Amino acid sequence: MLDLLRSIFQIDWRIFMAGAEAWLGGQSPYARLASDTFGRFGPGAFAYPPTALPWLALFVPLGAAGYYLWTLLELALWWLLIRKTQRSQLLLICWSPLILHLVEGQSTFMAILVVWAAARAPQRGWLWGLALAWALTKPQAAIAPVLWLLWGDRQSPLRARLWGGLLLGTLLLALPPTLVNPGIWREWLLSLPAYHARILQMGAWQGFSVLLFALAAWLWYSSRRGGWQWWLAAGAFPQTSFYSMVALMPALRPRPDNWTLAGLALAGVLQGPMQLDLAGGTSLVLLPWILCGHLLAAWMIAGGTKRLPAPARAAANRGEVA
Structure with missing residues (x-):
């Protein structure tokens, strides 16, 4: 187990830094990455859109300390969001998805925290648009809640400012990599097949697990x-x-x-293969089931069969506790 933890510790953060380091050095972040500090990674290891490169590059000069600063920033923003009314969320520090996320040095949590903070804001103008533009540098995590938020604000008197900030933020993030290398967007798109060949990526609804996915949605x-x-x-x-x-x-x-104890326990059992081996068929079969199992575990942690009244559902959409 210790060997496994050592093998995944900071692995995603190291890939992010190697990609940003290559970009700062005038090389393609989407080709083979070589770094004296962070090791060597094959083509397709870095899959973030070019808009992520400017903010990732800010952490490169920090070296190994960047991972710890990033993790502290995530935990600090989480605490600011929950400290007044949602301190019970501190129980989730024992939740296996959060543990794995922090150990690997991923960025999904921060993107969700930013959109969560925006959803809880009483008004959203230019600055929140800029924040959402940053969150969309992790598009697969942020796109659904961002679209949901924009739809909810479709009649807001500040909607033009929100959209303006979103477009301006995207432009500001896209300009540096585009000016340095106008072909970087094509390189990113061409690298995606190499990324998919390098690492297993499946949805919870793929294969026979769609039945469990439907059950999780119905519950x-x-x-x-x-x-x-x-x-x-x-x-x-x-x-x-x-x-x-x-x-x-x-x-x-x-x-x-x-309910919460059962959910945390189920999530703990569903560790699954932390390092997925494409050469083994077991991982190909298990990943969607593991994802569905975690959706069921999250339902338990959220209260299981306890129904939420309408005010509580409205609060849930904002990420608040009723």
Whole structure:
């Protein structure tokens, strides 16, 4: 187990830094990555869109300390969101998707935290648009809750400012990599097949697991849980690992009861293969089932069969506890 933890510790963060380091050095982040500091990774290892490169590059000068600063920033923003009314979420520090996410140095949690903060804001103008533009540098995590939020604000008097900030932020993030290398967008698109060949990526609804996926969706609906934008972010998009379940954090309401304990225990059992070997058929079969199992575990943590009244569902959509 210790060897496994050592092999995945910071692995995603190292890939991010190697890609940003290559870009700063005038090389393609989507080709083979070689770094004296972070090791060597094959083509397709870095799959983020070019808009992610400017902010990732800010951490390169920090070296190994960048991972710890990034993790502290995630935990600090999480604490700011939950400290007044949602402290029970601290129980989720024992939740296996969050543990794996933090150990690997992933970015999904931060993207969700930013959209969560925007959803809870009483008004959203230019600055929140800029924040959402940053969150969309992790598109598969942020797209569902961002679209949900934009739809909810379609009649807001500030909607033009929100959209303006979103477009401006995207432009500001896209300009540096585009100016340095106008062909970088083509390189990114061409690298995606290499990424898919390098690592297993499947949706919870693929194969026979679609039955379990439908059950998880029905249970979430029947308990009037709300927060469907977070559920879709976690369950609807193809994933590489179960750390993606942190997208459900805004909708989770852990309590010191049997449902929460059962959910945490089920998530602990569903560790699954942390390193997926494409040469083995077992991983290909198991990943969608593991993802579905984590959706069921999250339903338990959110309260199981306990139905939420309408005000609580509205709060769930904002990522608040009623």
